[in-house]
Amino acid sequence: MSLADQTFVAMCKDILENGVSTEGEKVRPHWPDGTSAYTIKKFGVVSRYDLSKEFPAITLRKTAIKTCTEEMLWIWQRKSNNIHDLKSTVWDEWADENGSIGKAYGYQLGVKHQYKEGMMDQVDRVIYDLKNNPFSRRILTNIYVHQDLHEMNLYPCAYSMTFNVTQKKGDDKLTLNAILNQRSQDILTANNWNVCQYAVLVHMLAQVCDMRVGELVHVIADAHIYDRHIPLVKELIERPQYPAPKFWLNPEIKDFYQFTRDDVKLIDYETGPQIKDIPVAI
Template sequence: MSLADKIFIDMCNDILENGCSTEGEKVRPKWEDGSYAYTIKKFGVVNRYDLSKEFPAITLRRTAIKSCIDEMLWIWQKKSNNVHELISHIWDSWADETGSIGKAYGYQLGVKHKYKEGEMDQVDRVIYDLKNNPYSRRIMTNIYVHQDLHEMNLYPCAYSMTFNVTKSKNSDKLKLNAVLNQRSQDVLAANNWNVCQYAVLVHMLAQVCDMEVGELVHVIADAHIYDRHIPIIQELITRPTYDAPTFWMNPEIKDFYQFTVDDFRLDNYVTGPKVENIPVAV
């Protein structure tokens, strides 16, 4: 069993056995038929993944690595808020007639800010600090910008990354670690998708800044399983598990903005069958 599978199974069991139900309470999300989408939820879930030991893709079912990387590049590299620049259609429900999701996600990462060193957006600031001041305790991004929330078609779920550099005693290279903060997560639909995305991001930044990968710590304020997802989760976590896949990233790429989805792959990725027709609450 991979570490990612164990973390996922333990988290789901904890939510199902010890979580709080929102049934009958005032909730925002609804199903396509108009009924309210209730959840079982846990507060303050923290999962740790050591990226130096394995890539955290679960094997219970296949995580679409190319699609999740494409979305991550859409946000972090293209800094886009238009779904027409995205291969998948996962954001279509939140886009307007022009394809825009408002001043959300990639838009915020592309806004330039004034620093003592000059004007930079948040992504370029992270890269600048990792290269020039790696032991800074201020290397972070935040896209939950209150003044722009009214112009976002969806408030950011994964909203902040904090990067921290360490060094192992027996290594000449620095090690890049990161904390992903998420206010809310649909465990079935999005958990491993987000974990894989940000694991890839840490790998990318480590490579372009000449570092090794370390830990990804995922902090979820509200980790929830929707009521209509419960039987799907119960079946999923009883499936056979397999060894973690091998992550490959093009070692020739040294510029963060030169990566494409074709520069990544998972080798020896053995998984259970795809989960079909997952209902999505909006």
């Protein structure tokens, strides 16, 4: 069975059984009807995914790999903060009349900084170091920029990636590992979506830098299940689990900026039914 399913189910059970409730507290999120959106939460949830063993798409329900890849590329490759550059409508409620989400997400990755080697944005800096100084302990991105928070229509949830390269004994290729840091996560709507997005990113960067994929470690400071999601999560984690799908990435692409959503596929991806009409807190 899928290791990602096992990880997800264990995480959800831990939150439901051992988490703390925010009911009655002053909380920012609310439901569309104006009611406060309370959660059951756990602090400091850490999940590890060995990408060399399987691709971490859960089978309990389908994760739309092309759509989540497109969103990741919107941020990391196009470095866009405008929803008109994205087919998905997920970000629409945070966009202004021009489609901008402010100085958030892709905007921050596109800002150029002065380095000893010249002017580069954060993504190009990562690729430069992976190719030229792979054993550096300083290969990371950060989009939680305090001076720009007041100009962001939403604060970044997944805000930092740290890359770390290792070499297995006797292997002629290096292995790319990464840590995804997230300040907050709505487990039902976003957990596997984000895991799959950043697993794809690690696969893409490994390919263009001629490395193997290693571990993706996901660190969530506030891992929560919303009150109206609890029955949905309880039903979801009791579903049958299937073998993990096989991941395909177009082997012809050697330039990160040439990847598209059509360069990824999940093969033999058997899943349970999709959960429809999930209420989303805003």
